[in-house]
Amino acid sequence: MAAEPVAPLIEARRLRKSFVKRHPLRGNAQAVAALDEVTFTVSSGSIVGVVGESGSGKSTLARAITMLQPPDSGELWFAGSDLCRLGPGALRRVRPQLQVLFQDSATAFNPGFTALEAGEEPLRLQGMDKVARRSRVLELFRQVGIAEAAAQRSVHSFSGGQKQRLAIARALTVSPKLLVLDETFSGQDLSLRAQIVNLLLDLRPEKGLTYVVISHDLAFVGQFCDEIVVMHRGRIVESGTASQVLRAPQHEQTQALLRSASLLTGWSRPAS
Amino acid sequence: MIALRFLVRRAFHAILLLFAVSLLTFLFLQLAPGDFLSEMKLNPQISPETIAALRQQYGLDDPLPVRYARWLQSVARGEFGHSFAYNRPVAPLLWERGRNTLMLTVAAMGLTWLVAVPLGVWSAARPKRWPGRTISAGTVALHSLPDLLIALLLLMLAVRTRWFATGGMLSLGFEEMTLGERVKDLLYHFTLPVVALVLGNLPVVVRHVHAAMAETLEAPFIRVLRAHGVPEWRVLLRHALPVSANPLLSLFGVSFGVLLSQSLIVEVVMTWPGLGPLLLEAVFSRDVYVLIGVVLASTLLLVLGTLIADCILLWTDPRIRRESAA
Numbered sequence: 282m283a284a285e286p287v288a289p290l291i292e293a294r295r296l297r298k299s300f301v302k303r304h305p306l307r308g309n310a311q312a313v314a315a316l317d318e319v320t321f322t323v324s325s326g327s328i329v330g331v332v333g334e335s336g337s338g339k340s341t342l343a344r345a346i347t348m349l350q351p352p353d354s355g356e357l358w359f360a361g362s363d364l365c366r367l368g369p370g371a372l373r374r375v376r377p378q379l380q381v382l383f384q385d386s387a388t389a390f391n392p393g394f395t396a397l398e399a400g401e402e403p404l405r406l407q408g409m410d411k412v413a414r415r416s417r418v419l420e421l422f423r424q425v426g427i428a429e430a431a432a433q434r435s436v437h438s439f440s441g442g443q444k445q446r447l448a449i450a451r452a453l454t455v456s457p458k459l460l461v462l463d464e465t466f467s468g469q470d471l472s473l474r475a476q477i478v479n480l481l482l483d484l485r486p487e488k489g490l491t492y493v494v495i496s497h498d499l500a501f502v503g504q505f506c507d508e509i510v511v512m513h514r515g516r517i518v519e520s521g522t523a524s525q526v527l528r529a530p531q532h533e534q535t536q537a538l539l540r541s542a543s544l545l546t547g548w549s550r551p552a553s
Numbered sequence: 554m555i556a557l558r559f560l561v562r563r564a565f566h567a568i569l570l571l572f573a574v575s576l577l578t579f580l581f582l583q584l585a586p587g588d589f590l591s592e593m594k595l596n597p598q599i600s601p602e603t604i605a606a607l608r609q610q611y612g613l614d615d616p617l618p619v620r621y622a623r624w625l626q627s628v629a630r631g632e633f634g635h636s637f638a639y640n641r642p643v644a645p646l647l648w649e650r651g652r653n654t655l656m657l658t659v660a661a662m663g664l665t666w667l668v669a670v671p672l673g674v675w676s677a678a679r680p681k682r683w684p685g686r687t688i689s690a691g692t693v694a695l696h697s698l699p700d701l702l703i704a705l706l707l708l709m710l711a712v713r714t715r716w717f718a719t720g721g722m723l724s725l726g727f728e729e730m731t732l733g734e735r736v737k738d739l740l741y742h743f744t745l746p747v748v749a750l751v752l753g754n755l756p757v758v759v760r761h762v763h764a765a766m767a768e769t770l771e772a773p774f775i776r777v778l779r780a781h782g783v784p785e786w787r788v789l790l791r792h793a794l795p796v797s798a799n800p801l802l803s804l805f806g807v808s809f810g811v812l813l814s815q816s817l818i819v820e821v822v823m824t825w826p827g828l829g830p831l832l833l834e835a836v837f838s839r840d841v842y843v844l845i846g847v848v849l850a851s852t853l854l855l856v857l858g859t860l861i862a863d864c865i866l867l868w869t870d871p872r873i874r875r876e877s878a879a
Contacts, residue, residue: 347780349776349779349780373782373784374782375782376779376780376781376782377781377782379780380780380781381776381777381780383773383776383777385773388772388773388774389773389774389777390774390777391774391778391792391795391796392796393795393796393870402778402781402783403778403781403782403783406781406782406783406784448777451777455781
């Protein structure tokens, strides 16, 4: 499905972020650009895939647009303000609207918390009372398929797939606008992956969500994204609708990613 | 129930350990030449017959197993042997001195952790800003000073300023003082050795708190909390600190033992009437049963320290409870 022209949810302009890499023995520092003048737009309600090889800067991009690791320079427009210019207090009020799901859901929870406590934690800040918090979290648990009886159990007693569901429910407690899936599906078996993708696709219209999917797997991302952005060495080298990018890849990096995808999974390019 | 079984098992281990320590101390003291009466031989006023009679009386010529068995009997009576130098049973002597050492180490331990935890958390929260850098540099500098030097520097301070006593525990006429004066007098003597111990132990604890916190703060769940906009103080104190607590609680137990051995040095330098000076005297005069008693008392305190730490761990971390049940 092609994205209709709608208002941009998030607009990144000329984002830059570099890391200082130190030689282990000589100690001389060298700046490595993880984001180099990255400009792109995410339309409200769309699913945008960001693909690239390891070290291409896609995870840095994920952390930059959620302001977990603010960019060094550039502008990041969301809901009428440039997040890079916001003060800490104002930024904290915006944060709930930008949520991330990480690859390893096992480490994404405080190991000492129960599922319910973990789900309630983000809501404490919004001054919601205990009863309201609890009913909201349990409702979300039900929607992602976690039984109410299990909510009192410690998080580490859940299976990997259930933890992923808990993580989704927790992210949704604060009614986010944007959900960044940072390699969320890597290392999952195919049936689990399909379940989680279906769950996310079901939740999207209901909750008015926009997804940014970070992945190295172009073929997988192509299956359910509206738009695809290809990154290489901190730059966006190609972007367009999913069908455009998959059918007629322009940049050699995109072509390489497609080749490796079809090698691994036997997936072949859709016939044009 | 699990806790009880755990405690019984640990108590059993502790008894075995104390038994082994006493046996080894006995053996090693046997290897060292001379005994309590060796020095008397040099005194021309004491006849060889008197010395021989004393040897007989103390049973110093009996074979090792016999002496060890006799000592065990005296342990069963609650005496822990007889001190040659003080001419009284060892146990009450140990209790008097041990109490003073315990007072010093417990106060130093409490103060160390009270100061170290906030410093460690603060430096881990701001690793690349001035708090983190200053605290790191400070702890490294402090850690590289020998305990003895710290004690001597503090003594110098006490002599120059006359704010603190340079030794001892109580002033003359303590018995006649009012309660307020007694507290003041105790603080006057107490502060310096406690500060010496705290300064000696602080860097290690701060570094450990820093390391444990820094590792936890890297965890993805912390990032999730920050993404939710959870305030930084809550991220640090409600989430990161409890999660980092396990290695710190274990360190808490071990640090008690470390403090105890540091305390022996500080006590000698500052003439605090604890186990330290007693141990030193006993070594010089070859008062073997006192020596064994001090070694055992130190071991016991170390074992108790780790036991307390393990009990806290058992109480705070459900995972450990499950493992010990299995």
